[in-house]
Amino acid sequence: MIKKEIITKYVDLALNIGINLQKEQILVIMSPVETAPFTRLLVEKAYELGASEVIVHWSDDFCKKMTFTYGKKEIFEEMPAWQVDSLMYYANKGAAFLSIAANDPELLAGIDSEKIGAYQKTRGQTLKPYYDKIMVNELQWNIISVPTLAWAKKVFPNANDDEAVNMLWNAILKSTKADTENPIETWKNHLSILKEKMDYLNNKQFEKVVITNSLGTNLTVKLPKNHIWASGKDVTQSGIEFVANIPTEEVFSMPHKYGVDGIVYASKPLNYGGTLIEDFSITFKDGKIIDFSAKSGYEALENLVSIDEGAKYLGEIALVPFDSPISNLGILFYNTLFDENASCHLAIGQAYSSCIQNGDKLSSEEMEKVGMNDSLTHVDFMFGTSDLSIVGYEENGNCENVFINGNWA
Template sequence: MDNKETLLRKYAKLAVKTGINIQKDQTLVVMSPIECAPFTRMISEVAYEEGAKEVVIHWNDELSAKVKYMKASDEIFDIFPDWQKESQLYYAKQGAAFLSISASDPELMKEVDPMRIARFQKARQIALKEFNQRLMSNKNAWSIVSIPTAAWSSKVFSGVSQEEAIEKLWEAIFKIVRVDKEDPVEAWNIHKNNLKEKMDFLNSNNFKALHFKNSKGTDLIVELPENHLWVGGAEYTSEGVEFIANMPTEEVFSLPKKTGVNGVVVSSKPLNYGGNLIDNFELTFKDGRIVDFKAEQGYDTLKHLIETDEGSHYLGEVALVPYDSPISNSGIIFYNTLYDENASCHFAIGRAYSLCLKDGDNMSEEELEKAGANSSLAHVDFMIGTSDLSILGMTKEGKEVQIFKNGNWAF
């Protein structure tokens, strides 16, 4: 295997060239934890070498955020500064690309009052609504990658020294994002084509509904709206620039009909939300709406998430991921949604992606709602895939097609 420095350079290049697909004279905005500074600087260097006009870095420090949550005046959690909102929108309107490095400590905020976190999340989501809508409708290229931090690595590999935990997590990440291959860019091209085959099959069948069932207790029927589209692998900006929003990605996804979800779904992996873990939880749906929920861990955090707004009582995404996939086969629970959602079929509470509807990117909020898409400030993925998950597709003609059997694609 290549040495660490060579692998890091390959990873930075993959994120910039394949993830973001930086264009000549384009601005790149990077959102990075301060712990990831050396890799973020490497990203910056690669981006300039690939023709970026400017690289703007927005640093975040979750330890300082925790101090604020524990000590600050209560009213501050209902405020999100205008300058931060304007900064994001300014670069978005200039056509910038946005790269996020996701590497938070999954349990850092467990002593914090979940209501404070929920209030700040809501204030932030309200302020960044226009910005998030731009990204969710692919007006700008965007991508998310992860690198190990000490706290995250120690949570994933709890039985070893911190140094060993970091090395083990690097090793897992390099393998999963195909950086260990001689030519990672070509390996991703092959992977994109495999996802496209699944996407084309689902789109050609134009299913009316999907029935999810497993032994954990999931028994859920998800209707799909007229003119829904399945998307996976590569996506395209409104200017036609290809990018990959999640690295890694193993999913093919669409949107449920807002009022067409009925039954019970049970989580299969912990959800790291706002520095708190929600685990072993169950949601009950009637006519699309969450009418009951329970959780063994993180009940209050789940409650605040569901109560973000009216739309967060509904689903906005349905995503299919085979159980027999690189992340799942690693046997590792990452406590990081970017990785765990790509090891498992999942849903998202909240906003739907307009690109999952035919001509959805040209529709107003009202038109999207009328077409069956959910609108919300929130969009939070949670994992439901298992080794015995069955998914039946139901066509408009009443025919049933086995899509997943024993957790994997059945075709």
């Protein structure tokens, strides 16, 4: 049984370090109904911290599966305006947004891929105004996770229900450092370490990096001029610090839209929209995806890269040491929030404007000119391994090892 005091520390961590909730600020929480007890703790604590209002948008995996199972394709080709209007209403009032990512990894296994593809595309198009605010750090946002039974059983299939949930709770609390004596101070120290790596890369301003490993990955990633590496801590345009992901172990930037060449092999499955994509590879030429393969989930991968033209290019490169706290747990979470922080990863789709100088002020034409990708989607997939090599090349031709055997050189 997980002690309530540790759960309370996790709640405090999410609101104080993750969101950094301000007095008299509105908080919007996106939560599965299955995590309601934890969500209610968030609501109570947010009001104690001085929130002016807390709104919860509930979701339910069972109802979602029934809709996808029995609903006609046409209902996934449009999204009610009130759903985006609600998010934009609170975003325009300066709200902070906290999401609990805890879905069943195989929720939509066996569902008609055309329905899933239509849903993902429609959602991306309709919610773009909201996601644009996220990508330029106009508001505070944070993603955390809480165990659900279906997810816990996927991660720990040999345990009984209660054991599986408790084991996943323990893994989450350890990954997020919520089980330490003072999680908030632990996180401040952790963020300072990530900043050291970030500063090193920003000072180097590599022109490109070359990535190789024994899976067969051989990828050259060009970086735009004046690119910026970021780490765990972000700052809103109004100057409020926040941490978008808890946990986070990454230092990340953007590839040049047209500067990616070669092949990359995924080192972990990708849970995309309730479908697992496993044992897959992607081939790039001049930045564009020209080929891909997958042992399972091929249609889901095909849907992903077909959402729009920008989904055929990359928007993020993130470096995470193989010898990191989450990786060392030896657990495959089937949840990108955790798996991406156990492995170097790339993201298909939209780039973060904070990863290039004055990125939030660029027009669409200027974004294209500097090599910043624009898309309706942003989906991370993992490529880090224990033998990963990353070599950075400066504009003058000098090179140096960034990663050796999966870890910082």
